[in-house]
Amino acid sequence: MSSYLKNVWAGFYTAVKGMMITSRHMFKKSVTIQYPDEKFDLPANARNKLVLDMSRCNACTACAIACPVNCITVEGVRVSPEDPHQEVHADGKPRKVWVTRYEMDLAKCCFCGLCQAACPSDAIKHTQDFEYSAYNKESLYFKYQILTPEQSAEKVRLLAEFKEKEAAAKAAAAEKAATEGKPVAPKKAAPKADEASEQ
Numbered sequence: 129m130s131s132y133l134k135n136v137w138a139g140f141y142t143a144v145k146g147m148m149i150t151s152r153h154m155f156k157k158s159v160t161i162q163y164p165d166e167k168f169d170l171p172a173n174a175r176n177k178l179v180l181d182m183s184r185c186n187a188c189t190a191c192a193i194a195c196p197v198n199c200i201t202v203e204g205v206r207v208s209p210e211d212p213h214q215e216v217h218a219d220g221k222p223r224k225v226w227v228t229r230y231e232m233d234l235a236k237c238c239f240c241g242l243c244q245a246a247c248p249s250d251a252i253k254h255t256q257d258f259e260y261s262a263y264n265k266e267s268l269y270f271k272y273q274i275l276t277p278e279q280s281a282e283k284v285r286l287l288a289e290f291k292e293k294e295a296a297a298k299a300a301a302a303e304k305a306a307t308e309g310k311p312v313a314p315k316k317a318a319p320k321a322d323e324a325s326e327q
């Protein structure tokens with residue numbers, strides 16, 4: 129009988145104690161939020177989804193070189209001086225390189241921020257967006273494009289044409305100088321590879 133009464137008392141006591149704790153917390157300010165309807169403000173330097181501003185990118189490949197997991201691929205082609213479509217870069221200077229390919233595999237990204245730190249023109253940045261989960265990793269492969277494949281091919285052709293003309297003009301000048309008996313100017317070092325780099 130006494131153990132029965134003890135159990136009744138224990139049941140009553142624990143129920144009252146539980147209700148007291150519950151009622152005490154009913155009037156306290158909540159520390160949780162109703163995600164996803166409500167969201168915390170993230171720190172300004174939070175490293176989440178990356179975005180690229182193509183108008184600022186100059187295909188320098190610094191981001192791709194800095195990336196420890198090789199998730200960035202960049203290709204570009206030098207702008208031919210004879211290209212009828214000249215563009216002003218976001219820094220206000222004429223664009224020197226067309227970005228023909230910029231791809232980012234965010235499924236591989238470890239959000240280290242090295243690409244952002246390496247970028248000389250603030251073209252690649254981490255955003256506050258962390259809600260971009262996907263059902264397959266292909267959806268996390270981002271391709272940025274300002275030129276169509278046809279336009280890219282045209283830019284490559286224009287540059288090759290310009291280089292050909294330049295080489296022919298140089299050869300003609302050298303030939304003319306040779307026939308006139310003038311000393312031929314020493315050859316300059318070959319320009320840097322212009323069909324940009326790939327990482």
Ligand code: SF4
Binds near residue numbers: 191196198236238241
């Ligand atoms: S944040 Fe790091 S891992 Fe991700 S793309 Fe940039 S350099 Fe690569």
Ligand code: SF4
Binds near residue numbers: 184187190202246251
């Ligand atoms: S470092 Fe910046 S400018 Fe250079 S390729 Fe990457 S995003 Fe473009």
